[in-house]
Amino acid sequence: xxxxxxxxxxxxxxxxxxxxxxxxxxxxxxxxxxxxxxxxxxxxxxxxxxxxxxxxxxxxxxxxxxxxxxxxxxxxxxxxxxxxxxxxxxxxxxxxxxxxxxxxxxxxxxxxxxxxxxxxxxxxxxxxxxxxxxxxxxxxxxxxxxxxxxxxxxxxxxxxxxxxxxxxxxxxxxxxxxxxxxxxxxxxxxxxxxxxxxxxxxxxxxxxxxxxxxxxxxxxxxxxxxxxxxxxxxxxxxxxxxxxxxxxxxxxxxxxxxxxxxxxxxxxxxxxxxxxxxxxxxxxxxxxxxxxxxxxxxxxxxxxxxxxxxxxxxxxxxxxxxxxxxxxxxxxxxxxx
Numbered sequence: 001x002x003x004x005x006x007x008x009x010x011x012x013x014x015x016x017x018x019x020x021x022x023x024x025x026x027x028x029x030x031x032x033x034x035x036x037x038x039x040x041x042x043x044x045x046x047x048x049x050x051x052x053x054x055x056x057x058x059x060x061x062x063x064x065x066x067x068x069x070x071x072x073x074x075x076x077x078x079x080x081x082x083x084x085x086x087x088x089x090x091x092x093x094x095x096x097x098x099x100x101x102x103x104x105x106x107x108x109x110x111x112x113x114x115x116x117x118x119x120x121x122x123x124x125x126x127x128x129x130x131x132x133x134x135x136x137x138x139x140x141x142x143x144x145x146x147x148x149x150x151x152x153x154x155x156x157x158x159x160x161x162x163x164x165x166x167x168x169x170x171x172x173x174x175x176x177x178x179x180x181x182x183x184x185x186x187x188x189x190x191x192x193x194x195x196x197x198x199x200x201x202x203x204x205x206x207x208x209x210x211x212x213x214x215x216x217x218x219x220x221x222x223x224x225x226x227x228x229x230x231x232x233x234x235x236x237x238x239x240x241x242x243x244x245x246x247x248x249x250x251x252x253x254x255x256x257x258x259x260x261x262x263x264x265x266x267x268x269x270x271x272x273x274x275x276x277x278x279x280x281x282x283x284x285x286x287x288x289x290x291x292x293x294x295x296x297x298x299x300x301x302x303x304x305x306x307x308x309x310x311x312x313x314x315x316x317x318x319x320x321x322x323x324x325x326x327x328x329x330x331x332x333x334x335x336x337x
Contacts, residue, residue, distance in 0.1 A: 119313025123151035159336035213305030
C-alpha cells in the first residue's frame with residue numbers, strides 16, 4: 001500500500017497509526033509503509049480528489065495543562081481524570097513550552113532540554129457539516145457533484161477503512177531535518193520496499209528543515225488533492241511510517257520530484273544507529289475535534305509557527321535520547337479488514 005504523490009492520478013493506501021498510551025516502541029518494527037509523492041503513492045492505491053478547503057474549530061480539551069513561565073501566567077484545564085491523562089498533560093506542558101510564545105518573522109532560539117518529543121496527528125476527512133468553518137474545508141470532486149470535506153482528529157491506532165481520506169501532520173520539539181519513510185506489511189509477514197515520502201521537491205520545495213512550532217503536513221496544502229485516499233491490497237494488513245529527525249542533512253539522499261526508493265539495508269542501519277526506547281500518549285479528549293484555522297495556516301506556510309496556546313498534536317512520542325541526538329520513531333498503521 002503506498003501513499004501516492006499528489007497529482008491527477010495516483011495510488012495509495014493507508015493504514016492506521018497504531019498507538020497505545022505508555023506503549024514502549026523499539027527502534028524497528030515489523031510493519032512497513034510506502035508513501036509516494038505527487039504522481040505515485042503507496043498505502044494501497046491512492047486516488048486524488050480536488051483541491052482544498054478545510055474545516056472547523058478545534059477545542060483544546062480539558063486535558064491540557066499549559067504553563068508559560070516566560071509570560072508570568074498559567075492556563076490550566078480541568079483536572080485529568082486518569083493517570084494517563086495526567087501524564088499526557090505533563091507531556092503537553094513540555095512540548096508546548098518549546099513553541100515560540102509569539103509568531104515572529106524570524107526563527108526562534110531553541111533551548112536544550114533532556115526530553116525529545118515528536119508530535120503526529122492523523123486526520124480523517126468526513127463530509128462537512130453546517131457548523132464547520134468554511135475556510136478549513138476541502139473540496140472533493142465526486143462522480144456527480146463536488147463535496148466538501150472536513151479533517152478531524154483520530155487516534156493513531158484506529159483502523160482505516162478502504163477508501164478513507166486522510167492527512168498527516170508532524171511537529172517536532174527540537175530543530176533539525178525531517179525525513180519520513182513508508183513501507184508496506186503483508187499478511188505473510190513480508191515487508192515492501194522503503195520509500196522516502198518526505199522530503200520531495202514537490203513539497204515545501206524540498207525544504208525539510210523543522211523547528212518547534214513548525215507544522216509539516218503530508219500531503220501539502222498546495223497538492224491536488226490535498227489528502228490521501230486509502231486503497232489497500234487484499235493481502236496487506238498494515239504499514240509503518242518511520243519518522244526521523246536529524247541535526248544535520250543526510251547528504252547521501254538526493255531527493256527529486258518523486259518519492260525516493262531506499263534500500264532495506266539503509267533503513268535498517270539507521271534504525272540500529274539511532275533507534276531508542278519510545279513512549280507514546282494520546283490526547284484522547286481531542287479525538288473528533290475538527291481542523292482549526294491556525295493549524296491550516298501553519299500547515300500551509302513554512303513561516304507560520306504554532307504557539308503554546310494552539311492545539312497540541314494528537315499523539316506525542318517521547319524518545320529516550322540526549323538533547324540534540326537524532327529522533328527515530330516507527331508508527332504502525334493498521335488497515336481495517
